[in-house]
Amino acid sequence: MAMKALDIYKHLPKTNCKKCGYPTCLAFAMKLAVGKAEVEACPDLDPDTKSLLGGVTRPPVRLVTIGAGERSIAVGEEFVLFRHEKTFYHPPGIMVQVSDTWPEDEVRSVVETVKETVVQRVGQDLVVNGVAVKYESNRPERFAATVALAGGGSTLPLVLIASDPAAFEAGLAVAGHYRPLVHAATEENWEGLAALTKRYGCPLAVRAAGPAELASLAGKCAEAGTPDLVLDPAPSSLAGFIATATEIRRSAIGRTEPALGYPLYLDAGAFGKTDAALAAGILKYAGIIVTPPLASASREAALTLRQNIYTDPQKPIQVTPGIYPINEPGPDAPILLTVNFSLTYFTLLGYLEASRIPCYLFIADTEGLSVLTAVAGGKLTETLVADSLKKFGVADLVDHRLLVIPGYAAPLSGKIEDATGWKVLVGPRDAADLPGYLEKEWKA
Amino acid sequence: MTEQSDEGLTIREVRLGATREEGGTREVSYVIGGERDLPFSGDGAGRPLVALEICDDPRFWPPVVRDYVGDLANDTAEWARAAERTYGADLVRLNFTSTKQRGFDAFDAIAATTEEVLAATARPLIVEGSNEPELDSEVFRRCGEAGEGERLLLGTAEADRYRSVAAAALAYGHAVIAQSPIDVNLAKQLNILLRETGVPQDRIVIDPYAGALGYGFEYSYSVMERIRLAALSGDADLAMPMICAPTDTLSVREVREAAPADQEAMAVAWEFYTAYAAIVAGASIVCVRHPLTVERLKAALEG
Numbered sequence: 192m193a194m195k196a197l198d199i200y201k202h203l204p205k206t207n208c209k210k211c212g213y214p215t216c217l218a219f220a221m222k223l224a225v226g227k228a229e230v231e232a233c234p235d236l237d238p239d240t241k242s243l244l245g246g247v248t249r250p251p252v253r254l255v256t257i258g259a260g261e262r263s264i265a266v267g268e269e270f271v272l273f274r275h276e277k278t279f280y281h282p283p284g285i286m287v288q289v290s291d292t293w294p295e296d297e298v299r300s301v302v303e304t305v306k307e308t309v310v311q312r313v314g315q316d317l318v319v320n321g322v323a324v325k326y327e328s329n330r331p332e333r334f335a336a337t338v339a340l341a342g343g344g345s346t347l348p349l350v351l352i353a354s355d356p357a358a359f360e361a362g363l364a365v366a367g368h369y370r371p372l373v374h375a376a377t378e379e380n381w382e383g384l385a386a387l388t389k390r391y392g393c394p395l396a397v398r399a400a401g402p403a404e405l406a407s408l409a410g411k412c413a414e415a416g417t418p419d420l421v422l423d424p425a426p427s428s429l430a431g432f433i434a435t436a437t438e439i440r441r442s443a444i445g446r447t448e449p450a451l452g453y454p455l456y457l458d459a460g461a462f463g464k465t466d467a468a469l470a471a472g473i474l475k476y477a478g479i480i481v482t483p484p485l486a487s488a489s490r491e492a493a494l495t496l497r498q499n500i501y502t503d504p505q506k507p508i509q510v511t512p513g514i515y516p517i518n519e520p521g522p523d524a525p526i527l528l529t530v531n532f533s534l535t536y537f538t539l540l541g542y543l544e545a546s547r548i549p550c551y552l553f554i555a556d557t558e559g560l561s562v563l564t565a566v567a568g569g570k571l572t573e574t575l576v577a578d579s580l581k582k583f584g585v586a587d588l589v590d591h592r593l594l595v596i597p598g599y600a601a602p603l604s605g606k607i608e609d610a611t612g613w614k615v616l617v618g619p620r621d622a623a624d625l626p627g628y629l630e631k632e633w634k635a
Numbered sequence: 636m637t638e639q640s641d642e643g644l645t646i647r648e649v650r651l652g653a654t655r656e657e658g659g660t661r662e663v664s665y666v667i668g669g670e671r672d673l674p675f676s677g678d679g680a681g682r683p684l685v686a687l688e689i690c691d692d693p694r695f696w697p698p699v700v701r702d703y704v705g706d707l708a709n710d711t712a713e714w715a716r717a718a719e720r721t722y723g724a725d726l727v728r729l730n731f732t733s734t735k736q737r738g739f740d741a742f743d744a745i746a747a748t749t750e751e752v753l754a755a756t757a758r759p760l761i762v763e764g765s766n767e768p769e770l771d772s773e774v775f776r777r778c779g780e781a782g783e784g785e786r787l788l789l790g791t792a793e794a795d796r797y798r799s800v801a802a803a804a805l806a807y808g809h810a811v812i813a814q815s816p817i818d819v820n821l822a823k824q825l826n827i828l829l830r831e832t833g834v835p836q837d838r839i840v841i842d843p844y845a846g847a848l849g850y851g852f853e854y855s856y857s858v859m860e861r862i863r864l865a866a867l868s869g870d871a872d873l874a875m876p877m878i879c880a881p882t883d884t885l886s887v888r889e890v891r892e893a894a895p896a897d898q899e900a901m902a903v904a905w906e907f908y909t910a911y912a913a914i915v916a917g918a919s920i921v922c923v924r925h926p927l928t929v930e931r932l933k934a935a936l937e938g
Contacts, residue, residue, distance in 0.1 A: 273857070273860050273861075273864070274853075274856075274857055274860075275857040275860065275861055312849060429935075430675045433674075433675040433676070433915065434675055434676050437673065437676060464934060464935045466904070466907055466908065466911070466931070466935070467907075467911055467935035470907075470908050470911045470912055470915070471911075471915060474856075474912055474915045474916075475915065486900060486904075487897060487900075487901075488893075488897060488900035488901040488903070488904035488905075489904050491889060491901070491904070492848060492889075492901075492904040492905055492907070492908040493908065495848055495849040495889075495908070496848060496852075496908050496912060498849070499848065499849060499852050499853035499856070500853060500856065500912075502853050504853070504854075504857060534846070534850060534851040537849075537850055537888075538850060540888075541850075541886070541887065541888055541891075544888075545886075545891065
């Protein structure tokens with residue numbers, strides 16, 4: 192199990208020399224305890240202590256980087272089994288698979304789609320991450336050409352999927368310096384592949400059915416000098432993947448089997464139900480998901496699910512406070528007060544846009560709390576409303592002084608009138624009822 | 636209670652529907668629950684059930700579904716029949732959207748529609764009663780009575796409006812959907828309230844309220860995981876099977892604003908990812924509205 196900061200502190204020199212970059216040994220111990228510092232940073236530890244502390248302070252799932260440059264991805268470094276226990280940090284890389292038997296145009300089109308498609312949601316840009324090239328031609332030079340066609344790894348992170356050492360030699364000659372993931376070392380071929388990936392400094396996927404077999408294989412490859420590993424449990428069904436992935440993640444975070452402390456690999460095309468596999472991989476611990484090319488609907492839903500699941504549960508996504516014009520409002524349009532909880536904002540936005548009623552959404556900074564909790568917790572107050580009205584220059588936008596407030600903020604209506612001088616109208620509690628309310632009640 | 640120590644580690648079994656031997660007219664009845672572990676992790680449960688939602692007033696239904704089902708939307712019983720026979724749903728969830736219209740008073744139609752849908756279907760039925768608190772007692776009485784002996788799953792009980800649905804369930808022998816807003820403690824509280832009203836615990840299905848994918852679904856997902864974990868570690872008041880019905884899924888911007896040629900695919904993808912993730916989090920019943928999603932989910936759950 193992980194060590195607490197104070198237990199770690201006992202093993203440190205307690206000189207507060209600052210050479211590790213932290214002001215005191217205790218501060219360093221606290222960083223170590225949460226996996227945010229490396230034992231190596233301390234110059235005064237003997238090797239035994241280093242290996243003792245290294246074993247208990249490194250992240251339970253190793254951070255593995257695939258690719259180079261802007262689009263490179265880092266997966267792993269996770270600490271919990273369920274997102275509500277803390278959060279999930281590193282969303283799985285989704286890699287679209289092409290074959291070296293495909294016509295060039297087809298490969299090029301898939302690569303372009305991966306490169307260019309961006310889904311924008313809640314202020315974030317969501318992308319499919321990279322390309323997986325599968326060796327099916329039996330001609331190493333053809334494999335190398337397809338790898339080159341996929342950008343050679345210089346723009347998008349790559350996965351090279353093969354079993355023939357000659358294919359890997361040819362592929363790595365093209366892409367080896369851009370950290371492609373090599374898939375996969377097995378009980379039969381691991382020695383050659385470990386040597387090859389060590390030479391290029393590439394991450395290596397190891398494939399074996401079952402946690403014990405994976406741990407043994409991963410141990411041997413790490414020993415041979417390839418520290419950046421990814422585990423492919425070779426599942427025979429999707430349910431099998433979920434069960435095995437859960438077992439592996441549990442062993443890793445419980446530190447019962449350090450050789451399982453690596454990100455997981457899932458071939459989402461293996462079961463003839465790609466959407467389900469993508470969802471399962473996102474939800475249950477995959478670090479790298481290889482998928483057949485996706486239709487736009489599947490891509491958008493999968494990326495949205497990944498965004499949802501990797502949102503920090505303690506820090507809801509917030510919207511920047513301010514004034515948001517909707518449906519091209521004029522000076523007689525209603526001003527609708529709400530909070531900067533993103534879910535509230537997007538729900539309102541959906542109904543208001545569909546209603547085609549011109550209006551201004553006036554978003555106060557409640558630190559991401561919903562209306563109900565912001566009112567109850569004193570984050571939404573008459574002072575905040577008055578200050579925000581001024582700050583966003585709301586009075587200059589409209590020629591009336593009417594403010595529609597959310598139904599759940601009704602208890603504040605009198606205070607808001609007193610503090611702002613605006614007349615307050617109490618709107619409905621439910622966003623769905625807002626268009627109907629405005630049609631009936633709104634007259635500037 | 637000492638009895639919970641062992642029993643609490645298993646999700647309670649809830650029976651839906653009644654065959655002739657069980658006092659109803661269904662060709663099959665289902666037992667949901669019974670899990671002793673996380674979903675997909677070994678023993679216990681049968682396959683999760685996929686419910687297709689239909690309604691009695693299609694004006695309040697997503698256009699993308701109306702376009703697909705065409706005239707069926709105007710014949711509730713035929714729609715229900717197609718849900719089972721054509722679209723392959725494990726069961727139908729009948730929504731009385733007619734109660735949304737102003738001044739609704741067609742209570743006789745509630746009873747008649749319930750009877751027609753029961754006659755048109757062979758499997759257990761979920762009935763979603765009124766949308767207005769002031770209509771609750773009459774609507775639940777009528778559909779409860781019309782389905783007497785059929786062990787319907789009646790919805791929806793909430794913390795401030797559970798008496799009517801509980802009364803109908805008790806009087807006519809149905810199970811109840813207990814919905815609380817994305818919170819473990821509120822879910823537990825409502826189950827206790829229902830128990831105190833006399834609803835047996837093996838007739839409660841938890842609905843933790845599901846937001847649509849991209850619109851707060853992550854909260855629902857985590858609450859479902861937490862409810863399941865609490866149940867497995869012995870909390871008997873949370874050891875009920877769960878149902879997931881993210882009702883806003885087909886009105887999110889991604890579906891509404893998709894290009895006409897993509898709209899159907901987007902609707903199905905959005906429902907599929909939401910429902911499948913709910914199953915991974917522990918749902919025993921997932922409710923969807925687009926017929927094509929049913930087929931996709933059932934294929935995904937096989938093998």
